[in-house]
Amino acid sequence: MQLNLKARDWHNWLSVLLVVPMLLVGFTSIFLAHKKELGLNDIDLTPYVAWLPGYGESGRRAQAPEVRSTATLTDGRVLIGTQNGLFEVVGTSAHAIPELGGDQIRDIAELPWGIVVAAKAGIWLSQDGRWQRVVAGDAWNAHRHPDGSVSVTLKDRGIVSSNDGREWSPPASLRAVLAGLPSTDMPDERVTLGKLMIDMHTGKAFLGKNAEWVWIDLLGFVWVFLGFTGLWLWWRTQTKKRDSALKRAQQAASVARITQ
Known part of the structure; x- marks a missing residue:
């Protein structure tokens, strides 16, 4: 008992x-x-979560950089995009760009009017050495066109393009093509056991x-x-x-x- x-x-x-x-x-x-x-x-809660063990100094800092993209600029500089931010190679060392610290960098494109970076937090633009986020969202790739414009794919908005890095809008030609694409031409989604488990969850x-x-x-x-x-x-x-x-x-x- x-x-x-x-x-x-x-x-x-x-x-x-x-x-x-x-x-x-x-x-x-x-x-x-x-x-x-x-x-x-x-x-952004970064300054307020350091007391949590998983977000301490060692927890928040990646053990090794996961390189996602690189670009060699016309002036000889090299940019390296990683899982945890953007780095500029100077000599034999790499220096982090503070504005993009902690952001996941997917792609880098150099244009005549600036540098465009597609990142998890959105589209970033560098002009005259200053970085700023010009479009919020989940950006995946940046493609430079022969006419000096650039297209970036956003997760929720699709393809957007710009001629100056300031004004972004869906390209009319691609929008019309995608709208007219028959649904029968779209391939079926592949469902693996791992995806099924996630989708059931x-x-x-x-x-x-x-x-x-x-x-x-x-x-x-x-x-x-x-x-x-x-x-x-x-x-x-x-x-x-x-x-x-x-x-x-x-x-x-x-x-x-x-x-x-």
Whole structure:
């Protein structure tokens, strides 16, 4: 009997401890389902998360650069795009460009009017040695055209082009071609076992890409509900135990006074 009581106590206390990750999973799932609408990727918390072990000085710094793209400019400079930022080679050493620090660099293109970089955080432009992000979004590649313009592919907007790096718009010719492409010419999506597992996890396999947020929100709310109700039930149990112990102590004290 004593063993069962100890096992039950261990179960109760472990359940309380596991409520914290359960609530974190629930809340973060809901936020991730709506990160685009909430603009979560544009909120920089770097100065405030250093206390977390995974974001300490050693945790945030990559052990080795993952090179994603390179470009040799007409003036002889070499730019190297990595998983964690853009670097300029000077002599035998590489110096990080602060403005693009931590951003994932996908492609680099040099134009007569500047340097264009396609990165995870958007399209970056360098003119007169100054870097700035000119278009927000998830950019994948930068292609220079013979007429001096450049095209960049954005994940949610498709292809955009510019003649000066300041004004970006979808190229009319390509837009018309893509709009007239028959759906029968589009290849079927390849589904591997790994992709199936991910799509079942996110709900895409059941509800489709546009409605997978319903699945994620539902599961997130379930986890949050179970976490809070579990805490509430545990608190009620502890309160009842405390009240019962206090009542027994009061009764024992009353009996002791009567017998004296």
